Amino acid sequence: MKAIVDDPVYNETLPGNSSQDVLQQIAQLSEQMAGIAHQTNESEGFPHQEFDWLAAAGLLEVVLPKQPLSFQQQNTASLLQLLKLAGKGNLSVGRIYEGHINALYLIHLFARQTQKKNWYDTLQQSKHIFGVWNTEAQDGVSIIKQPDGSYMLKGAKTFCSGASWVTRPIVPGKLIGEDGTHLGWQMCILPMEKVHQEAIDPSFWKPMGMKSSVSYKISFEGITLTEDDLLGKPNDYHQQPHFSGGAIRFAAVQLGGAEAIFDATRHYLQTLNRTDDPYQKMRLGEMAILIETGNLWLRQAGEQADQHSEEDATINYANMTRTAIEKICIEIMQLAERCVGARGLLQPHPFSRLHADLTTYLRQPAPDAALAQVGHYVTHETNPAHALWTAR
Ligand SMILES: Cc1cc2nc3c(=O)[nH]c(=O)nc-3n(C[C@H](O)[C@H](O)[C@H](O)COP(=O)(O)OP(=O)(O)OC[C@H]3O[C@@H](n4cnc5c(N)ncnc54)[C@H](O)[C@@H]3O)c2cc1C
Numbered sequence: 001m002k003a004i005v006d007d008p009v010y011n012e013t014l015p016g017n018s019s020q021d022v023l024q025q026i027a028q029l030s031e032q033m034a035g036i037a038h039q040t041n042e043s044e045g046f047p048h049q050e051f052d053w054l055a056a057a058g059l060l061e062v063v064l065p066k067q068p069l070s071f072q073q074q075n076t077a078s079l080l081q082l083l084k085l086a087g088k089g090n091l092s093v094g095r096i097y098e099g100h101i102n103a104l105y106l107i108h109l110f111a112r113q114t115q116k117k118n119w120y121d122t123l124q125q126s127k128h129i130f131g132v133w134n135t136e137a138q139d140g141v142s143i144i145k146q147p148d149g150s151y152m153l154k155g156a157k158t159f160c161s162g163a164s165w166v167t168r169p170i171v172p173g174k175l176i177g178e179d180g181t182h183l184g185w186q187m188c189i190l191p192m193e194k195v196h197q198e199a200i201d202p203s204f205w206k207p208m209g210m211k212s213s214v215s216y217k218i219s220f221e222g223i224t225l226t227e228d229d230l231l232g233k234p235n236d237y238h239q240q241p242h243f244s245g246g247a248i249r250f251a252a253v254q255l256g257g258a259e260a261i262f263d264a265t266r267h268y269l270q271t272l273n274r275t276d277d278p279y280q281k282m283r284l285g286e287m288a289i290l291i292e293t294g295n296l297w298l299r300q301a302g303e304q305a306d307q308h309s310e311e312d313a314t315i316n317y318a319n320m321t322r323t324a325i326e327k328i329c330i331e332i333m334q335l336a337e338r339c340v341g342a343r344g345l346l347q348p349h350p351f352s353r354l355h356a357d358l359t360t361y362l363r364q365p366a367p368d369a370a371l372a373q374v375g376h377y378v379t380h381e382t383n384p385a386h387a388l389w390t391a392r
Contacts, residue, residue, distance in 0.1 A: 087255070
């Protein structure tokens with residue numbers, strides 16, 4: 001994606017790890033994570049072991065300046081593969097990790113140089129996990145300017161993935177001036193040490209899947225912040241094409257969930273010696289086509305995001321990608337169910353967990369609006385079909 005902050009100080013990569021090395025590392029970690037996914041899910045708690053592995057492999061820092069997938073490199077296709085493989089290992093891990101990467105992207109785009117240095121140092125020295133908690137109910141967050149120049153928070157967020165283990169979440173809210181005027185939707189980065197345990201409500205999170213994403217409700221009532229904790233200007237959070245364009249990241253994680261189901265289905269059929277049946281072969285063939293289609297979407301979406309395309313084209317290419325991958329995931333689940341039958345859906349087979357996780361994680365914001373926007377865009381374009389998405 002286009003960087004809107006010119007950042008020459010950081011515009012080089014360290015010799016050593018390449019993006020290929022990173023993808024090999026995550027492929028291996030993905031298998032390790034899948035190996036313990038059952039226990040992690042049963043615990044219904046934060047995936048500590050998995051994040052220790054990600055931290056030890058340097059993957060929490062992988063998009064920082066001079067790192068193999070630094071945002072300056074504009075290697076979005078590889079970043080999407082990284083996210084996909086994290087999701088393949090464990091979708092809850094993929095969800096929290098995607099939030100971490102999203103937060104670092106927002107810092108890359110909108111933080112001042114001194115803030116970047118502070119937050120990057122914080123991450124590298126103390127392995128803080130970042131996140132983005134935007135979703136809220138009626139009691140949403142306000143950030144109220146105080147006469148002494150500080151800011152007081154009111155309200156709560158829902159679906160706070162990673163909960164208190166995400167120690168540096170971006171919490172956007174309504175910025176309110178000293179005179180009570182609404183100044184826009186303001187991001188802040190909140191040190192979670194300031195949030196008391198009683199403010200965290202795990203009872204909000206009784207989901208059918210994605211249990212280990214620990215997406216609790218958290219109240220920020222009464223917390224005070226300084227100017228340095230605010231990220232960007234009011235309404236930067238919704239700045240396009242970054243806001244809608246970011247949907248390709250969750251789509252990548254979702255496709256990881258579909259790949260996990262493909263692998264598990266094939267393993268199940270091989271174990272039962274059911275691979276010579278023509279109907280099973282047909283379904284596996286269809287599943288392989290769907291998975292490859294998803295990967296082609298991701299590759300193309302990565303390239304599209306890195307081109308300096310017209311804003312609406314970037315947004316709607318992302319809208320198409322997330323819509324296509326949602327469909328792919330649903331079809332993969334249906335085909336897998338028919339392949340493995342009721343017996344396969346029993347535990348300890350992984351299908352009930354994989355399906356519950358993917359079904360839950362497929363529910364992302366505004367799916368109808370995303371598809372409607374694509375329809376609106378293409379009906380108002382005059383370019384012929386073959387030139388709808390080429391860079392201009
Ligand atoms: C596992 C998981 C983790 C998450 N983690 C985070 C996180 O860390 N941070 C965060 O900010 N959020 C998080 N979320 C929330 C997520 O980003 C979405 O906001 C949320 O999943 C959308 O909820 P919903 O499907 O109930 O939305 P809804 O908006 O209720 O959508 C449901 C359906 O209604 C349609 N619809 C929407 N608006 C209208 C309308 N006005 N009239 C009619 N129909 C409408 C939609 O198109 C959709 O078909 C998480 C969600 C999940 C499932």
